Amino acid sequence: MRFRVLGSLELSGQAEGPVCVRPHKPRTLLALLLLHAERWVSNALIENTLWEGPPPRSAPGNIKTYVSQLRRTLAALGDVPGRIVSRVGAYRISVEPGELDVFRFEESVRLGREARHRSADGEAVEHFRAALGLWRGEPYEDLPLSLRRPVTARLEELRWAAREELIDVRLVLGxxxxxxxxxxxxxxxxxxxxxxxxxxxxxxxxxxxxxxxxxxxxxxxxxxxxxxxxxxxxxxxxxxxxxxxxx
Missing domain, CATH: 1.25.40.10 (Tetratricopeptide repeat domain)
Structure with missing residues (x-):
């Protein structure tokens, strides 16, 4: 699977092109789970994200329905069962190395810096370009700004650092x-x-x-x-x- 959140949320399976998740609430829920990938996300946070003001009484059941929709979407793309798991009052999504573009971005920047340290400047250029090429828009732009701002600020700073390091190494290469x-x-x-x-x-x-x-x-x-x-x-x-x- 591929999860793209450096821009609007997109999914793709091994043999499928990018797929947008619809409707709005399941899409927002998946973005929220990916924002906290590999960590438990409480029902309270999910409710505060999906509904403005007090959530309806049906919110816990609605969340279960949205999770079921997401599981069906993932299964249709060829994903294995167990991607999204639950416990009392919380949900979690698991991602493997290379599946989430945020993690691929951070890893490519790290590899670029390692290459520079080894004076492998041509290799560093490729890694920095790969990292920057993953960006399509604002990170996690399907989520409210107040929720994504801390992560977005960190990623934007790392993006700028990668841009500047790419330019610097290209100047070194003449x-x-x-x-x-x-x-x-x-x-x-x-x-x-x-x-x-x-x-x-x-x-x-x-x-x-x-x-x-x-x-x-x-x-x-x-x-x-x-x-x-x-x-x-x-x-x-x-x-x-x-x-x-x-x-």
Whole structure:
């Protein structure tokens, strides 16, 4: 099985393409179980997630019905029985290594960092690209923001770290020309992330585009001043001075 939660919830079996779970409440329940994969999720938390305000008296029975629907959906995709188990007042979903895209993302980032540590830069690029390629949207976007925010914040930070490490290792490999378009797009989308500007200046300068690099510094200066009310930090200023001195 494959469970995709880095975006809207999708399932797929060995011989099936992505399948969306319908209707809304079973879909939300599965997303909640996957948010807490391998851990017990109480009926109380399920009820608070599925219903706004006080849940109906029929909530425990409704939850059992939704779980049965999910089990049938999983079985139709060729999954083995016992994926979702229950005990008094709680449910749990089990996932094997490689089945949940969140875990695959974290593992690919870890492998990329290990490869960098071994100076296997080409291998690191592949792992970081594989990790970032799993993202299709907001993590666990089928769940209320208040519920998913802590996990989402951690995953987003790891995603940014993977992006920056991928760019860094591509610069180490001398891919200065090919990384510039990606950096242009990222600095437009995220104009106050100073490290992106540092990468862009380096890539442009190492590509022999000194004038473009100096222009990029001015763009960074304006973006940081208007977006955050600050001037460029020490690293960005140092790069700028190096480029001014490089005649």
């Amino acid at each position: 891919q200065h020309h090919t990384v510039v378009p990606d950096l242009r797009a990222l600095t437009i989308e995220h104009p106050t992330r100073e490290r992106l500007w540092c990468f862009l200046l380096l890539a442009l300068h190492r590509s022999g585009r000194r004038a473009d690099a100096l222009d990029a510094y001015q763009a960074a200066y304006r973006s940081l001043a208007s977006g955050l009310g600050i001037e460029p930090g020490a690293e960005l200023r140092r790069l700028h001075q190096q480029m001014l001195a490089d005649t």
